[in-house]
Amino acid sequence: MNKFGIEGGYFSLNGKKVFLNSGEIHYFRIKRELWEEHLKKAKEAGLKTISSYVPWVWHEVNEGEFDFSGTTQPERDLIGWIELCQKHGFTCIVKPGPFILAEYRGAGLPDWFLEKYGDTIKMHNSKGEAVLSDGVSLFNPVFLSKVEQWYNHVMPIISQKQVQNGGPIIMMQVCNEIGVFSWLAHQADYNEQVKEQFISFIKTRYSTIDELNTLWESNYTSFQEIELPPDGNTPYKSKGDRSRDYEWHCFWRKYYANYLRLLSSWIRKHNISIPLYHNLPGWIYGHGYEFPLNITMYEDLYEDKSELIFGVDHIPEFVSYRNLHDDRIINDIVSAMQGEKPLFAAEFQSGSREYHVVTNPREMELFYKASIANGLKGWNYYMFSQGKNPPAKGYSGDTFYWFTPLDNQAKPSSAFPVVQKMSRFIETHEELILTTKRKAEVCVLFYSPYYATELERPEVGASELKFVPARIRRSAYFDGLLKALQVLNVDYDMVDLASSSVNDLLAYKQVWLFSTDEMNAPDQQTIASFVTNGGNLVIFPYLPDREMNQKPCTVLRDTFKIKSSQPEIIDSPLIKLYNLTDIKCSNPLIAYTTEGIDGATPIAFTLRGSICGFEKNVGKGKVVHLGTWLGFDTEGHLQAYTTILERSKAQLANASSTNNFITVRQKFNDTSESLLFVGNYYNENQSGKITYKHPKTNERVQLPLIDGEIEIPPLYAFISPISKEIGKGINILHTTSDVIGINSNNNIITIHLTGDPGLIGEMVLEGINISKIKSAEISEKPIMLIWHNNRIVLNYLHSNKEIVLTLKMLDK
Structure with missing residues (x-):
């Protein structure tokens, strides 16, 4: 029996730590006859997992009429899609809502449901008016009743196809970004159920109404008299007014948590044992400064208070010196709040949801490498494949996402090779990526x-x-x-x-x-x-x-x-x-x-x-x-x-640069290896000398090793393994190339490399057996072995294509 789970802050497949390398393909936005072609290309790109929403609106065609086998339309064959993913060797992530958002009109709720019950289940403002939003009152009994019925039909399929039962499904998203409606609209829900729950919540916070009155500067005679804070832009009138608003915000953190706990309990009733996660938004046109607000909405689920992990939306839209810090901060805050759970980018940008925001594969590659340096244990390229919306269903018209690695006809774009490269990099260094950690004082x-x-x-x-x-x-x-x-x-x-x-x-x-x-x-x-x-x-x-x-x-x-x-x-x-x-x-x-x-x-x-x-x-x-x-x-x-x-006497950095425009970061594992990230977020070349710590000896090592400075091209980064063994007694000390494959056989070591043509290639080798290296070749052309303090330095040129470094050893 296969098993996928979470162990000690990592994803684990059959007992082995894995980096979750996934891509988003929406089966309901792609013609049935093209499904296989998209999956073949995903396999060519090196992906291991395929993720998709399972829209309620798509499968409950009319009230009480469900189609999961394609009877009413071929693209509704959810069972066939899951089985096709498994046929091509993929594991799956499913996201059955009820909310999917995904630029789908109605956010994934069925049209018949909204037409019949919309006025009843919608969020309402303090005047009792329905809010113009996709948001609903989450504990409305009509809404919950219909969601439970939806789950009763879709969850048995997911249960049957989960990995423990021989299927490919390894993980599930529980709803999606439920706090986003209030956040974007700056609008709370004032339905009667909300007021009742708020009063119940307040009773757990204050032992007497007098205690509450003192802080709120109010004169209630009982808790039942409590009024909800005003919505809109009414300024605070007093300290007491702000005190009540603080409790209002605390209440919503409990409210969202209880909603997700309820959905999770319904899921578990269907004998589903795969990990569950909830997704968090936060980037606003290139900046992530509002993300911390979004994760605080779920603080009642942090650490061991819930089994849920949090998926991060990493959608920067552009990458530059202006936002070089945002993804690290987002990752750090999620890690700080959720505790020993893996850091997963559930929506990891590889296209653009807005046509005027043209993504640049070069910037995205820089972002992907930085995300590895900043601790991600998995990601889901969003979107890997472009989609076409069913008629009148797309929030943005007929097309869903642009500049993706695959268009809707499964034709690769300039973003496709970047995904391929990152897949090979992950496969080559998976354990090092997963086990290295920051050392900070x-x-x-x-x-x-x-x-x-x-x-x-x-x-x-x-x-x-x-x-x-x-x-x-x-x-x-x-x-x-x-x-x-x-x-x-x-x-x-x-x-x-x-x-x-x-x-x-x-x-x-x-x-x-x-x-x-x-x-x-x-x-x-x-x-x-x-x-x-x-x-x-x-x-x-x-x-x-x-x-x-x-x-x-x-x-x-x-x-x-x-x-x-x-x-x-x-x-x-x-x-x-x-x-x-x-x-x-x-x-x-x-x-x-x-x-x-x-x-x-x-x-x-x-x-x-x-x-x-x-x-x-x-x-x-x-x-x-x-x-x-x-x-x-x-x-x-x-x-x-x-x-x-x-003034603290702390060691401020394990790796440093003589140029503040060059970003460096070093992570270490417990077996004397490390990863070194070197990046230039600036839009022109930057030169400097890099210094890092040898993970075995603590020696301060310079890059370049001998003389001069390294010149990093604009918007580019490389990640070097430090002290990585590539053959018995032969280690890569560092390299300016991305190592995407290593093979050792019959006294020959071949190392597959990529790198920017504007960056000089340097690889430094060390170890007790480097004296056995007889010669080195780059793409079958000899290069010089430069000996320096019992190390070998190799210098070479990168090109626009992959290059192969061959080390030939002396015969035994």
Whole structure:
């Protein structure tokens, strides 16, 4: 019996760790007679898995009339599609909704259902009006009844065809992006079931109505009198108003979780045992800064609270220096929140859903390699095959996706060779990709309440906040601190503050915390205990003075013995920080008196000479506080971040570059091997010297090894195995080529390579048996063996085609 599962943060097939290399092909958008041709091309591209939605609207043609065998239309033959995938050696991922979205009109819900029940099941606003959206009230009994009937028909097929029963289906998506409707419309659902559930939720949060009234500044006599917060753009009226809104956001996190738990329980009743996942959106026209908001919607399902894993939508649309940091941050946040579950890109861009957004295969290849460096354990090319919508079903007309590796007739595009290349790269280095991890001595904390804002209303001062997280989190945190760390090539880990322990944080030599006025007491206590027990903390731009529900809380201020602070507004503010002058910052600046910081050492001053930052020993540890935020707008900001980082004595990077426009990253496994990513996100050549750590000896190794600098072409990256054995006693130390195949036989080692023609090829070999290498050839032409400190250096030219390096050994 075959088995597919999740073990220790990896996907596993029959007990072996695997990288999930999948492509999305929609059988319902491709003519039946072309199915086989698409699958043949997918096999040629090196894919192992095929993913598809299973649209409810497509298979329940009329109410109560189901077609899974193609009786009414050949393209409805779901059973035939699954069996054809298996015939061609593929495993399958199925996504039976009920919501599929996928630019399908009605988001996958049947037309007859929406026509008959639409007014009843739609989301409604606070005025009782149906919202113009594909979203529905998820716990509406009519909706749930019809979903359960849909599941009762489709799940037996999936159960029969799952891998444990001899079929190809290895994984299933549970619904799709359910929080997206409220997020995009900035609109909650105000149906009666929602109000009832909200009141029940609040009863679990407050022991008495008086306790609630104190925080909400209300005068309810019972919980049943509770009113829902207003929707739209009504500004907050008071702290109490904001307190209620915080609970409103917390409720939705429980609401979505309960909905997905319900669907999961229905699935499991059909004896389906394959892994389940839910998909998360977040990229907005090339940027991922809103993704953290989307994952916080599901925080009630994090870690061991649910069996679900989260699939990430990685749809950057373009790749450049402007967004070089986004995918890493998204991956890091997902890993921090979901715990020991594999990082999977469920929608991994290989085409464009909008015709005016023309994807570039070169940019996509850079993105794919960066995603490996940033920890993905699997991906699903979305879309691998273009589709044609059934009449009047496509949100964008008759065509679904453009610039895909295959068009709807199964003809390859310029994106096809990139998928082929990445498949061969994964196959060659699968274990190394899966087992290597980042080594970091610096940690950045993620605090999910700062992103619980999909329904947040305007803050005009009534809540008396110095810093509103939603206003500054992108500039101060996402595109500020985190981008600067990326540009500086700092190795850091992302940790979820709310689920971390003091011991977790003490493993790092420096911890950074973006903090505003609000932070819950347990989380303040974790940070306070971390510092007093020897931790090194950098916190900006504020020391919180209340919890998220607006209850006063000064745990951190009390621990650090900070007595008072005042905001200071300065036009075009600049600060002096340590020995740096005229560092751009932002208003308000939080000013302290000497007495107010109780013996701390001032480290930052405003243009008026006020103290706006200090360094202080607290217990066994130290806190560095900056009462403003810097962002990342100038080279002075890089100097400022570097100055603070270097005071930690932490090792900031395992791999580094003499040029900040060259991004480098190194990951290690437990068997003295590593992977080195070297990339240029800039749109012109960049030159520099790369230094990395030898995974066995800790030697600092340079690339190029001997002299000079490496010149990286625009929008290009390579991933080199470090200290990878290719023959007995012969290792690749590093290479500037992508190694996509290794064969060793009869004293001959052949290595299949690709690389950009603008990048000089260098491969360095080491090991106890390299003296047995007699000669080397590139595509049957001899190249020189250059000996350097008991290593062999091979230099060669890349071309637009694959090249083959042949090493011939001395006869035994």
